[in-house]
Amino acid sequence: MLDKYLDMTIASDSELADLRETERRAAREMKKALRKADPAYQRAFQQCETEISRSEYRCAMKSSTPDMWQACID
Secondary structure, eight states: OHHHHHHHHHHTOGGGTTSOHHHHHHHHHHHHHHHHHSHHHHHHHHHHHHHOOHHHHHHHHHOSSHHHHHHHHO
16 A cells, blocks of 8 residues: 555656656666655554555555545545
8 A cells, every 4th residue: 555655656756757767667666665664664554554444445545646545544
């Protein structure tokens, strides 16, 4: 679930817009790895496992934007 959110937020990163596809893919993976290494990501991951209901999960996984994703779990 958090991976989907990361993918959506990184995809909208304007820093990646001018890169070629192979560079953009590598930069996305690097940014994703950096965010996953952040302690805040680990805390959020633990919260997802313990506090998110099945319906919130399904809603978040269907979302197409970070704002829609966030609305599902607020």
